Amino acid sequence: MTIELGVPGVVGLERVVGKLGEWQYDGGGFQLHPGDVGWYWRFGAEQTANAVRTWGRDGEIVAVGLLDEPDLVRLAIAPGAEQDDELAEQIVADAKDPARGVLIEGRVYVDAPMESRVQELLFEEGWEADQPWQPFERDLADAVEDPGVRVEVVTAEQASTRTAVQRASFDGSTFTDERWHAMAAGAAYGQARCLLAFDGQGEAVAAVTVWSAGRGKPGLIEPMGVHRDFRGHGYGQAITVAAAAALRELGASKADVCTPGFNTGAIATYRSAGFEPLPETRAQYRKG
Structure with missing residues:
Protein backbone atom coordinates (compact mmCIF):
# COMPACT_ATOMS: atom_id res chain seq x y z
CA MET A 1 0.00 0.00 0.00
CA THR A 2 1.77 3.11 -1.24
CA ILE A 3 1.38 6.53 0.35
CA GLU A 4 0.64 9.16 -2.30
CA LEU A 5 1.26 12.89 -1.98
CA GLY A 6 -1.43 15.07 -3.51
CA VAL A 7 -2.68 18.60 -4.00
CA PRO A 8 -6.48 18.54 -3.67
CA GLY A 9 -7.31 21.53 -5.87
CA VAL A 10 -10.25 23.82 -5.20
CA VAL A 11 -12.78 21.03 -5.77
CA GLY A 12 -11.09 18.91 -3.10
CA LEU A 13 -10.94 21.52 -0.36
CA GLU A 14 -14.35 20.70 1.10
CA ARG A 15 -13.31 17.06 1.49
CA VAL A 16 -10.10 18.13 3.21
CA VAL A 17 -12.00 20.36 5.63
CA GLY A 18 -14.36 17.48 6.36
CA LYS A 19 -11.51 15.08 7.07
CA LEU A 20 -9.82 17.54 9.41
CA GLY A 21 -13.10 17.87 11.29
CA GLU A 22 -13.46 14.10 11.60
CA TRP A 23 -9.97 13.85 13.08
CA GLN A 24 -10.62 16.26 15.97
CA TYR A 25 -11.53 14.61 19.26
CA ASP A 26 -11.19 15.36 22.96
CA GLY A 27 -7.78 14.35 24.25
CA GLY A 28 -6.46 13.93 20.72
CA GLY A 29 -3.69 16.48 21.06
CA PHE A 30 -3.22 19.78 19.27
CA GLN A 31 -2.90 19.53 15.49
CA LEU A 32 -4.08 21.21 12.31
CA HIS A 33 -7.79 22.09 12.62
CA PRO A 34 -10.34 22.83 9.89
CA GLY A 35 -10.37 26.36 11.28
CA ASP A 36 -6.72 26.79 10.37
CA VAL A 37 -7.60 26.09 6.75
CA GLY A 38 -10.67 28.30 7.13
CA TRP A 39 -8.59 31.24 8.35
CA TYR A 40 -6.09 30.76 5.52
CA TRP A 41 -9.05 30.86 3.09
CA ARG A 42 -9.02 34.65 3.41
CA PHE A 43 -6.46 34.53 0.59
CA GLY A 44 -9.03 32.89 -1.69
CA ALA A 45 -9.94 29.34 -2.61
CA GLU A 46 -7.27 28.94 -5.28
CA GLN A 47 -4.39 30.06 -3.06
CA THR A 48 -5.71 27.91 -0.22
CA ALA A 49 -5.86 24.88 -2.50
CA ASN A 50 -2.29 25.53 -3.59
CA ALA A 51 -1.20 25.59 0.07
CA VAL A 52 -2.76 22.24 1.01
CA ARG A 53 -1.05 18.88 0.70
CA THR A 54 -2.60 15.49 1.35
CA TRP A 55 -1.13 12.06 1.91
CA GLY A 56 -3.39 9.21 0.91
CA ARG A 57 -3.53 5.44 0.96
CA ASP A 58 -5.89 3.51 -1.32
CA GLY A 59 -7.81 6.70 -2.05
CA GLU A 60 -8.29 7.59 1.62
CA ILE A 61 -6.69 10.74 3.06
CA VAL A 62 -4.55 9.85 6.08
CA ALA A 63 -2.66 13.13 6.62
CA VAL A 64 -3.12 16.78 5.66
CA GLY A 65 -0.55 19.57 5.54
CA LEU A 66 -1.09 23.32 5.29
CA LEU A 67 1.75 25.47 4.01
CA ASP A 68 1.24 28.50 6.24
CA GLU A 69 4.43 29.79 4.63
CA PRO A 70 6.63 28.28 1.91
CA ASP A 71 9.03 27.19 4.66
CA LEU A 72 6.42 25.89 7.15
CA VAL A 73 4.03 22.97 6.86
CA ARG A 74 1.53 22.24 9.63
CA LEU A 75 0.20 18.71 9.82
CA ALA A 76 -2.78 16.70 10.96
CA ILE A 77 -2.74 12.91 10.99
CA ALA A 78 -5.73 10.58 10.99
CA PRO A 79 -6.50 8.97 14.36
CA GLY A 80 -4.67 5.67 14.64
CA ALA A 81 -2.05 6.64 12.07
CA GLU A 82 0.17 8.75 14.32
CA GLN A 83 2.70 5.90 14.63
CA ASP A 84 2.30 4.58 11.07
CA ASP A 85 5.87 4.01 9.87
CA GLU A 86 5.08 4.02 6.16
CA LEU A 87 3.12 7.28 6.41
CA ALA A 88 5.73 8.99 8.59
CA GLU A 89 8.59 7.93 6.34
CA GLN A 90 6.81 9.33 3.28
CA ILE A 91 5.96 12.64 4.96
CA VAL A 92 9.55 13.06 6.12
CA ALA A 93 10.91 12.18 2.68
CA ASP A 94 8.57 14.68 1.03
CA ALA A 95 9.49 17.39 3.56
CA LYS A 96 13.20 16.87 2.92
CA ASP A 97 13.02 17.03 -0.87
CA PRO A 98 12.12 20.45 -2.35
CA ALA A 99 11.39 18.77 -5.67
CA ARG A 100 8.36 17.11 -4.05
CA GLY A 101 6.62 20.49 -3.75
CA VAL A 102 6.05 20.54 -0.02
CA LEU A 103 8.81 22.76 1.40
CA ILE A 104 11.38 25.03 -0.19
CA GLU A 105 15.16 24.72 0.14
CA GLY A 106 17.04 26.06 3.15
CA ARG A 107 15.77 26.40 6.70
CA VAL A 108 12.29 24.88 6.87
CA TYR A 109 9.81 23.86 9.57
CA VAL A 110 7.46 20.93 10.11
CA ASP A 111 4.75 21.30 12.75
CA ALA A 112 3.62 17.72 13.36
CA PRO A 113 1.51 16.35 16.24
CA MET A 114 3.64 15.98 19.35
CA GLU A 115 5.17 12.53 19.87
CA SER A 116 4.00 11.37 16.46
CA ARG A 117 6.23 9.07 14.42
CA VAL A 118 6.88 12.01 12.09
CA GLN A 119 8.50 13.92 14.95
CA GLU A 120 10.55 10.91 15.98
CA LEU A 121 11.90 10.43 12.46
CA LEU A 122 12.72 14.11 12.03
CA PHE A 123 14.74 14.10 15.25
CA GLU A 124 16.54 10.99 14.02
CA GLU A 125 17.34 12.94 10.83
CA GLY A 126 18.93 15.71 12.88
CA TRP A 127 16.07 18.22 12.87
CA GLU A 128 15.82 20.40 15.98
CA ALA A 129 12.93 21.61 18.15
CA ASP A 130 11.75 25.16 17.56
CA GLN A 131 10.46 27.65 20.13
CA PRO A 132 7.48 26.45 22.21
CA TRP A 133 3.84 27.30 21.62
CA GLN A 134 1.34 27.15 24.46
CA PRO A 135 -2.05 25.55 23.75
CA PHE A 136 -5.04 26.17 25.99
CA GLU A 137 -8.48 24.63 26.24
Missing part, protein backbone atom coordinates in the same frame (compact mmCIF):
# COMPACT_ATOMS: atom_id res chain seq x y z
CA ARG A 138 -11.73 25.36 28.01
CA ASP A 139 -14.30 22.65 28.65
CA LEU A 140 -17.73 23.66 27.37
CA ALA A 141 -19.89 21.13 29.22
CA ASP A 142 -21.26 23.90 31.43
CA ALA A 143 -22.79 27.21 30.42
CA VAL A 144 -20.34 30.06 29.81
CA GLU A 145 -20.58 33.22 31.89
CA ASP A 146 -21.64 36.56 30.45
CA PRO A 147 -18.63 38.38 28.96
CA GLY A 148 -19.67 41.67 30.52
CA VAL A 149 -19.62 43.67 27.28
CA ARG A 150 -21.83 43.92 24.21
CA VAL A 151 -20.84 41.31 21.65
CA GLU A 152 -22.26 40.93 18.16
CA VAL A 153 -21.94 38.25 15.51
CA VAL A 154 -20.38 39.86 12.44
CA THR A 155 -22.53 40.10 9.33
CA ALA A 156 -21.40 40.96 5.83
CA GLU A 157 -22.45 44.56 6.50
CA GLN A 158 -20.03 44.72 9.45
CA ALA A 159 -17.06 43.28 7.58
CA SER A 160 -15.30 46.67 7.45
CA THR A 161 -15.48 47.03 11.22
CA ARG A 162 -14.25 43.46 11.72
CA THR A 163 -11.26 43.93 9.42
CA ALA A 164 -10.39 47.33 10.88
CA VAL A 165 -10.18 45.85 14.39
CA GLN A 166 -7.97 43.07 13.07
CA ARG A 167 -5.56 45.54 11.47
CA ALA A 168 -5.51 47.61 14.65
CA SER A 169 -4.77 44.50 16.73
CA PHE A 170 -1.88 43.02 14.74
CA ASP A 171 0.97 45.05 13.29
CA GLY A 172 1.36 44.28 9.62
CA SER A 173 -2.07 42.66 9.27
CA THR A 174 -3.36 42.57 5.68
CA PHE A 175 -6.93 41.56 6.56
CA THR A 176 -9.17 43.51 4.18
CA ASP A 177 -12.89 43.46 3.48
CA GLU A 178 -12.20 41.43 0.35
CA ARG A 179 -10.32 38.86 2.39
CA TRP A 180 -13.09 38.65 4.99
CA HIS A 181 -15.61 37.91 2.25
CA ALA A 182 -13.28 35.29 0.74
CA MET A 183 -12.95 33.63 4.14
CA ALA A 184 -16.69 33.76 4.77
CA ALA A 185 -17.32 32.07 1.41
CA GLY A 186 -15.04 29.15 2.30
CA ALA A 187 -16.17 25.63 3.16
CA ALA A 188 -15.00 25.89 6.79
CA TYR A 189 -16.92 29.09 7.58
CA GLY A 190 -20.26 27.29 7.55
CA GLN A 191 -19.40 26.25 11.11
CA ALA A 192 -17.68 29.47 12.14
CA ARG A 193 -18.48 32.90 13.52
CA CYS A 194 -16.74 36.26 13.74
CA LEU A 195 -17.53 38.29 16.85
CA LEU A 196 -17.01 41.94 17.74
CA ALA A 197 -16.91 43.38 21.26
CA PHE A 198 -17.95 46.99 21.91
CA ASP A 199 -17.22 49.38 24.75
CA GLY A 200 -19.79 51.56 26.49
CA GLN A 201 -19.48 54.25 23.80
CA GLY A 202 -20.20 51.80 21.00
CA GLU A 203 -16.62 51.54 19.75
CA ALA A 204 -15.50 48.17 18.42
CA VAL A 205 -12.64 47.18 20.73
CA ALA A 206 -11.89 43.49 20.09
CA ALA A 207 -12.60 40.76 17.57
CA VAL A 208 -12.36 37.02 17.30
CA THR A 209 -13.13 34.23 14.85
CA VAL A 210 -14.23 30.81 16.12
CA TRP A 211 -14.31 27.57 14.15
CA SER A 212 -16.33 24.47 14.94
CA ALA A 213 -15.27 21.02 13.78
CA GLY A 214 -18.73 19.62 14.39
CA ARG A 215 -20.90 18.76 17.38
CA GLY A 216 -19.05 17.10 20.23
CA LYS A 217 -15.62 18.04 18.86
CA PRO A 218 -13.08 20.67 19.96
CA GLY A 219 -13.51 24.07 18.35
CA LEU A 220 -10.78 26.59 17.62
CA ILE A 221 -10.23 30.28 18.32
CA GLU A 222 -8.19 31.78 15.48
CA PRO A 223 -7.52 34.69 15.63
CA MET A 224 -8.31 36.88 18.66
CA GLY A 225 -7.20 40.48 18.87
CA VAL A 226 -7.76 43.66 20.89
CA HIS A 227 -7.56 47.09 19.25
CA ARG A 228 -4.27 48.71 20.28
CA ASP A 229 -6.09 51.84 21.49
CA PHE A 230 -8.27 49.88 23.93
CA ARG A 231 -5.87 47.48 25.61
CA GLY A 232 -5.61 47.06 29.37
CA HIS A 233 -9.37 47.17 30.02
CA GLY A 234 -10.21 43.45 30.03
CA TYR A 235 -11.59 43.34 26.49
CA GLY A 236 -9.33 40.42 25.57
CA GLN A 237 -10.80 38.38 28.40
CA ALA A 238 -14.32 39.45 27.45
CA ILE A 239 -14.06 38.54 23.75
CA THR A 240 -12.41 35.22 24.64
CA VAL A 241 -15.25 34.33 27.00
CA ALA A 242 -17.69 35.29 24.23
CA ALA A 243 -15.75 33.06 21.83
CA ALA A 244 -16.14 30.11 24.20
CA ALA A 245 -19.88 30.78 24.44
CA ALA A 246 -20.17 30.93 20.64
CA LEU A 247 -18.37 27.62 20.24
CA ARG A 248 -20.66 26.04 22.82
CA GLU A 249 -23.66 27.26 20.80
CA LEU A 250 -22.10 25.65 17.73
CA GLY A 251 -21.93 22.34 19.61
CA ALA A 252 -18.22 22.24 20.38
CA SER A 253 -17.07 20.12 23.32
CA LYS A 254 -14.12 22.38 24.10
CA ALA A 255 -12.63 25.67 22.98
CA ASP A 256 -8.97 25.44 21.94
CA VAL A 257 -6.47 28.21 21.29
CA CYS A 258 -2.69 28.37 20.91
CA THR A 259 -0.21 31.21 21.34
CA PRO A 260 3.60 31.56 21.23
CA GLY A 261 5.17 30.68 24.55
CA PHE A 262 6.76 34.14 24.78
CA ASN A 263 3.40 35.95 24.47
CA THR A 264 2.82 36.49 28.18
CA GLY A 265 -0.05 38.91 27.57
CA ALA A 266 -2.05 36.40 25.56
CA ILE A 267 -1.28 33.64 28.07
CA ALA A 268 -2.61 35.81 30.90
CA THR A 269 -5.72 36.64 28.86
CA TYR A 270 -6.58 33.01 28.15
CA ARG A 271 -6.06 32.03 31.77
CA SER A 272 -8.31 34.87 32.91
CA ALA A 273 -11.01 33.65 30.51
CA GLY A 274 -11.09 30.22 32.16
CA PHE A 275 -8.77 28.35 29.78
CA GLU A 276 -6.39 25.70 31.10
CA PRO A 277 -2.90 25.17 29.66
CA LEU A 278 -2.11 21.97 27.76
CA PRO A 279 1.38 20.52 27.19
CA GLU A 280 3.39 22.86 24.99
CA THR A 281 3.96 22.10 21.34
CA ARG A 282 7.06 22.65 19.20
CA ALA A 283 7.60 22.56 15.49
CA GLN A 284 10.87 21.12 14.20
CA TYR A 285 13.30 22.79 11.84
CA ARG A 286 16.13 21.88 9.56
CA LYS A 287 18.94 24.37 9.32
CA GLY A 288 19.55 25.74 5.85
